[in-house]
Amino acid sequence: MLPKNPKRVYYLSMEFLLGRSLDNAMLALGMKNVYSKGTGDLGFRMEDLIDEERDAALGNGGLGRLAACYVDSLASCDLPGWGYGLRYNYGMFQQRIVDGYQTEVPDYWLNSGNPWELPRVDKTYNVRFFGGLHDEKDPETGKVKRVWDGGQVVQAAAYDVPIPGYDTTTMGNIRLWSSRPNSSFDLSSFNEGNYNQAVEEKKSAENITSILYPNDNHMVGKELRLKQEYFLVAATLQDIIYRFKKGKKPWCEFPNQVAIQLNDTHPTLAIPELQRILVDEECLDWDEAWDIVTRTFAFTNHTVLPEALERWPVDLVKHLLPRHMEIIYAINLFFLQKVEKQFPGDRDLLVQVSAIEEGSPQCLRMASLAVIGSHTVNGVAALHSHLIRTTLFQHFIRYYGEEKFTNGISPRRWLHQANPNLSQLISSKLGGIEWIKDMEKLRALNDLATDKEFQEAWMDVKLHNKMRLAGYIKNNLGIEVSPDALFDIQVKRIHEYKRQFMNILSVIHRYHELKAMEPSELDEATPRVVIFGGKAAPGYYIAKLVIKLISSVSAKVNSDCSIKNKLKVVFLPDYNVSLAEVIIPASDISQHISTAGTEASGTSNMKFVLNGGLILGTVDGANIEIGEEIGKDNIFFFGVLAQDVEDLRHHNRMGKSAMVSSLCAVVQSVREGEYGTPGVFAPLLDTLTIGTDYYLVSVDFDAYIEKQREIEELYKDKSCWAAKSIRCTANMAKFSSDRSIREYAERIWNIEPCPLAATPEAILNDINIIYDKKV
Numbered sequence: 174m175l176p177k178n179p180k181r182v183y184y185l186s187m188e189f190l191l192g193r194s195l196d197n198a199m200l201a202l203g204m205k206n207v208y209s210k211g212t213g214d215l216g217f218r219m220e221d222l223i224d225e226e227r228d229a230a231l232g233n234g235g236l237g238r239l240a241a242c243y244v245d246s247l248a249s250c251d252l253p254g255w256g257y258g259l260r261y262n263y264g265m266f267q268q269r270i271v272d273g274y275q276t277e278v279p280d281y282w283l284n285s286g287n288p289w290e291l292p293r294v295d296k297t298y299n300v301r302f303f304g305g306l307h308d309e310k311d312p313e314t315g316k317v318k319r320v321w322d323g324g325q326v327v328q329a330a331a332y333d334v335p336i337p338g339y340d341t342t343t344m345g346n347i348r349l350w351s352s353r354p355n356s357s358f359d360l361s362s363f364n365e366g367n368y369n370q371a372v373e374e375k376k377s378a379e380n381i382t383s384i385l386y387p388n389d390n391h392m393v394g395k396e397l398r399l400k401q402e403y404f405l406v407a408a409t410l411q412d413i414i415y416r417f418k419k420g421k422k423p424w425c426e427f428p429n430q431v432a433i434q435l436n437d438t439h440p441t442l443a444i445p446e447l448q449r450i451l452v453d454e455e456c457l458d459w460d461e462a463w464d465i466v467t468r469t470f471a472f473t474n475h476t477v478l479p480e481a482l483e484r485w486p487v488d489l490v491k492h493l494l495p496r497h498m499e500i501i502y503a504i505n506l507f508f509l510q511k512v513e514k515q516f517p518g519d520r521d522l523l524v525q526v527s528a529i530e531e532g533s534p535q536c537l538r539m540a541s542l543a544v545i546g547s548h549t550v551n552g553v554a555a556l557h558s559h560l561i562r563t564t565l566f567q568h569f570i571r572y573y574g575e576e577k578f579t580n581g582i583s584p585r586r587w588l589h590q591a592n593p594n595l596s597q598l599i600s601s602k603l604g605g606i607e608w609i610k611d612m613e614k615l616r617a618l619n620d621l622a623t624d625k626e627f628q629e630a631w632m633d634v635k636l637h638n639k640m641r642l643a644g645y646i647k648n649n650l651g652i653e654v655s656p657d658a659l660f661d662i663q664v665k666r667i668h669e670y671k672r673q674f675m676n677i678l679s680v681i682h683r684y685h686e687l688k689a690m691e692p693s694e695l696d697e698a699t700p701r702v703v704i705f706g707g708k709a710a711p712g713y714y715i716a717k718l719v720i721k722l723i724s725s726v727s728a729k730v731n732s733d734c735s736i737k738n739k740l741k742v743v744f745l746p747d748y749n750v751s752l753a754e755v756i757i758p759a760s761d762i763s764q765h766i767s768t769a770g771t772e773a774s775g776t777s778n779m780k781f782v783l784n785g786g787l788i789l790g791t792v793d794g795a796n797i798e799i800g801e802e803i804g805k806d807n808i809f810f811f812g813v814l815a816q817d818v819e820d821l822r823h824h825n826r827m828g829k830s831a832m833v834s835s836l837c838a839v840v841q842s843v844r845e846g847e848y849g850t851p852g853v854f855a856p857l858l859d860t861l862t863i864g865t866d867y868y869l870v871s872v873d874f875d876a877y878i879e880k881q882r883e884i885e886e887l888y889k890d891k892s893c894w895a896a897k898s899i900r901c902t903a904n905m906a907k908f909s910s911d912r913s914i915r916e917y918a919e920r921i922w923n924i925e926p927c928p929l930a931a932t933p934e935a936i937l938n939d940i941n942i943i944y945d946k947k948v
């Protein structure tokens with residue numbers, strides 16, 4: 174039986190990138206074979222049925238998918254916790270490639286309904302925006318209270334998405350809020366004159382959860398986005414507090430019942446919102462309230478890129494949330510007073526840590542507010558934790574970020590579901606599937622790394638997965654690729670810091686090399702298929718040009734018979750979770766080549782390696798820890814180190830570095846129109862020349878092509894490659910999201926596993942407790 178009312182964690186996130194649910198649900202139940210047989214008897218193929226489901230794409234990329242893996246792990250580890258997010262009507266846009274350019278198509282994913290959600294008609298809350306403030310005296314106590322009223326009031330309606338744990342009766346849950354006009358709203362009661370305004374108000378309410386902002390690692394300062402953030406926070410806190418109050422415990426017990434994790438700064442307004450509820454509505458003293466707040470929240474930072482940090486104009490916040498702005502000023506003042514007391518006279522320090530950035534306009538720094546209001550701050554990989562500790566948050570004495578927090582991925586989805594054949598091979602060798610909840614068990618594969626028979630079986634699975642991807646490429650793009658070639662894959666959001674540009678420039682370099690080869694030399698060359706995929710933010714001009722360049726190079730190279738199919742280039746449109754499940758198991762090499770110090774962690778790197786793919790990467794994010802775990806011989810590192818990046822940039826800005834000659838020739842060929850009209854790519858190429866090459870493409874280029882050469886040589890030794898591939902999978906235990914989530918549970922949330930009893934009555938009883946029903 175569920176212990177009565179255990180402490181729970183609530184994972185607040187603007188994004189949950191779930192992908193599909195059917196396959197996942199069948200596997201969690203251990204019933205996929207039964208269902209496949211059943212549907213087979215009816216004349217359907219299970220794979221076809223699975224393919225009919227649309228992705229729930231309520232996220233941009235890494236941060237959103239991480240939230241989905243974490244809820245999977247909470248459930249699978251029997252940890253009490255829920256996710257809270259928004260039910261966007263339009264998820265991440267669908268990407269189409271037209272004439273080599275990205276175009277965006279709206280993702281109205283709810284078109285034919287969503288069987289995986291439970292509308293909770295009984296769970297609605299009101300959320301206020303705008304409005305005014307006044308003081309009111311309590312006639313009984315004589316105490317003066319701050320009252321926030323008027324403005325726009327919209328309703329948040331709950332939809333639950335149950336997330337099954339693997340081989341457990343525990344069900345996780347993600348509660349998603351949908352906005353609608355509040356219940357007092359009734360179009361028919363409006364007279365003629367107010368009708369138009371009434372319709373506008375209805376639209377404005379529905380607008381809030383209409384679209385996911387498609388920006389990844391880039392902040393857009395739109396009022397609607399801030400409304401979304403507050404909407405999530407306001408509805409969620411009312412729900413959490415409702416549940417807390419049912420336990421009839423005093424407020425000081427709140428942090429012993431509730432842990433709230435902020436997935437980046439996006440839900441940071443929860444901090445002033447809880448303070449507002451405690452002080453204005455529950456009439457607690459400020460200090461008592463603030464103690465509760467700071468013992469409840471913890472904050473995860475996911476980026477060091479300055480353009481991704483949330484900064485909101487104070488005037489905008491004040492207009493939308495007047496009481497919150499007052500409270501933020503007070504929180505900040507008390508915090509600065511404490512700093513001043515500890516470091517008298519250090520005005521620079523005050524400027525650095527203040528949640529308010531002076532300037533025009535004055536801005537609210539969400540990251541500072543999140544640090545001030547949280548008991549723990551953490552990064553997402555060892556290097557990233559170190560970087561935020563020494564740069565972004567160096568001035569925060571309160572910052573107790575633990576050195577060692579590292580992201581993880583779900584082995585259920587990213588091995589068992591995405592790669593059923595490898596999963597089966599592993600289970601057959603290890604004598605069971607226990608590894609799926611304990612990745613330490615995979616280490617036993619190390620003993621088989623040099624076993625010829627096992628190597629063959631292993632590489633057969635890889636070949637099978639490559640054939641599946643080759644089939645997908647042929648069917649969707651009409652491009653013929655050989656599964657015997659080296660599959661070299663870079664799939665992720667398109668961003669300058671991730672350097673897909675450097676990749677395609679190196680492809681051109683290789684193309685030139687192949688063209689210059691004697692026939693005998695060409696025959697010896699390793700055939701390679703370079704595969705790209707990923708979406709650019711709709712307004713990100715340079716990223717969109719990178720896609721165009723990849724498309725143009727693809728068209729040219731693929732139709733050039735003179736290189737005898739030694740090089741093929743593919744851009745796979747509309748990269749999403751479901752496509753990732755096809756692509757990732759098929760890689761020989763995947764690229765994670767961000768400028769050192771820019772990729773906080775990366776999580777696809779973990780997915781590729783878990784599937785026996787080798788990595789070509791920079792010394793950045795979680796690549797570093799992957800290298801430590803699988804051994805330096807099994808990963809291809811190149812490029813400058815994070816600690817040297819600032820100096821190199823300075824060097825560039827001072828005009829002291831000339832572009833390496835290998836790169837010059839490539840750039841020249843693009844400029845001269847080898848890949849279409851001269852001029853088209855000028856703005857992109859100029860980032861290397863007229864610009865200061867901020868992402869250091871030129872600096873890393875030679876080391877990069879040298880590593881690729883090494884890889885092509887090594888690929889010829891099939892047995893050696895197979896051994897490396899097996900060792901990759903065998904040593905990935907650290908990167909299970911079960912490990913990550915248990916560390917959060919122990920070191921931040923202070924929650925414990927709480928398995929549900931497995932009798933039907935007990936389960937029903939537990940479900941009633943969880944769903945707030947009378948038992």
Ligand code: 26Q
Nearest residue numbers: 235236390391392393475553772773774775776
């Ligand atoms: C902020 C304000 C307004 C509009 C949009 C945003 C916004 C939205 C999404 C800012 C950032 C994001 C997404 C960030 C993200 O996905 N970061 C990635 O997080 C992963 C999980 O920790 C890491 O592995 C990646 O390194 C990191 O880039």
